[in-house]
Amino acid sequence: MKKIGTLCCAIFLMVLWSCKDSGSKQKFLPPSTGGINSLMVVMDTELWQSGVGDKIREHFAAQVLGVPQREPIFTITQLPPRVFKGATTYSRSVLVVEQDSTSVAHIKSNVYATPQKVAVVTGRNHDELIQNLDSLAPKAVAAFKQLEIEEAQNRFRRSLSKDRAMQDEFGLSLEVPSLYKVGKREKNFVWMDIQIPKGTMNIVAYEMPWNSFSNDSTFVEDIVKMRDSIGEKYIPGPYENTFMITEKAFAPYVFPAEIGGKKGVEVRGIWEISGYPMAGPFLTYIINDEENQRKMVLEGFTFAPSAEKRNYMFELEAILKTVNFNPTP
Numbered sequence: 001m002k003k004i005g006t007l008c009c010a011i012f013l014m015v016l017w018s019c020k021d022s023g024s025k026q027k028f029l030p031p032s033t034g035g036i037n038s039l040m041v042v043m044d045t046e047l048w049q050s051g052v053g054d055k056i057r058e059h060f061a062a063q064v065l066g067v068p069q070r071e072p073i074f075t076i077t078q079l080p081p082r083v084f085k086g087a088t089t090y091s092r093s094v095l096v097v098e099q100d101s102t103s104v105a106h107i108k109s110n111v112y113a114t115p116q117k118v119a120v121v122t123g124r125n126h127d128e129l130i131q132n133l134d135s136l137a138p139k140a141v142a143a144f145k146q147l148e149i150e151e152a153q154n155r156f157r158r159s160l161s162k163d164r165a166m167q168d169e170f171g172l173s174l175e176v177p178s179l180y181k182v183g184k185r186e187k188n189f190v191w192m193d194i195q196i197p198k199g200t201m202n203i204v205a206y207e208m209p210w211n212s213f214s215n216d217s218t219f220v221e222d223i224v225k226m227r228d229s230i231g232e233k234y235i236p237g238p239y240e241n242t243f244m245i246t247e248k249a250f251a252p253y254v255f256p257a258e259i260g261g262k263k264g265v266e267v268r269g270i271w272e273i274s275g276y277p278m279a280g281p282f283l284t285y286i287i288n289d290e291e292n293q294r295k296m297v298l299e300g301f302t303f304a305p306s307a308e309k310r311n312y313m314f315e316l317e318a319i320l321k322t323v324n325f326n327p328t329p
Contacts, residue, residue, distance in 0.1 A: 030113050031090070034090075037075055039074035041056060041074050041077065044068060047097065056133060067309045073145075095140065100115075116141075119140040129196065144227070147190075161192075163181075181194070199303040199304040201300070201304075202301050220252065228254075231274075242275040245274045252268060269282060280303045296325075300316025
């Protein structure tokens with residue numbers, strides 16, 4: 001009996017050690033790979049070319065809002081399941097779609113690499129696959145986008161600007177890549193920019209009175225008036241009497257947002273220069289900073305004629321989302 005008890009104890013310890021060892025092995029995943037806003041779609045080519053593939057493109061290759069050219073939210077690479085092995089499984093954002101005897105729609109984290117999100121959709125027929133895609137797509141798009149924002153932030157955090165203009169002027173901090181420089185700083189206005197191959201990427205910050213935008217019925221109109229007045233005062237065009245305004249042809253998109261732990265709105269649209277043929281996309285956050293009784297405005301805009309602008313604007317979004325209203329001194 002003593003030997004049996006000893007043996008059972010030994011087996012128990014081995015199983016326990018095995019579980020611990022197995023658990024520790026799960027933590028050692030390779031780093032994920034892929035360009036910013038890239039999405040690996042794993043599914044049979046025949047399925048990809050059917051209505052199921054059309055539904056995937058409808059959701060995951062939808063047009064980016066607020067850019068002048070048509071650009072997809074994700075750059076998609078489709079692979080058949082038999083090819084999805086080895087290094088291809090390290091892709092950061094993965095969508096797996098398969099016709100199967102079960103009906104599944106869920107998102108997993110860090111399956112083959114880290115950080116990683118894997119959305120899995122199965123169904124018994126095309127209609128069920130499409131239904132499950134419709135159900136999961138909003139959550140999957142949000143999960144993939146958040147992962148890509150974090151990846152973009154991790155990349156530019158390797159070398160950050162040490163300029164204190166934002167903190168000194170507004171009492172907040174932004175994690176801005178070191179290549180951005182302060183081009184203009186005045187009372188209640190900071191403008192940072194960086195040269196890119198065909199233009200510039202820009203960040204501006206200013207504050208508005210706490211009681212701004214008090215009328216819901218004129219909210220969008222008031223946002224446009226605010227941007228136009230700031231553009232006229234601080235953001236000149238290439239010639240005298242030219243300055244930045246909000247595009248007149250279309251109203252900007254406005255969404256509720258939370259940024260820096262505070263409620264606010266996100267505004268996307270097109271800027272243009274009054275009196276001169278220049279234009280580009282902008283992204284504005286109007287943040288309710290009740291503690292300081294102000295509306296804090298952070299904006300990113302890009303000038304890059306004839307170039308794709310999705311990733312430029314995505315970097316600006318990632319930067320603006322690092323705002324910290326309680327920076328260390």
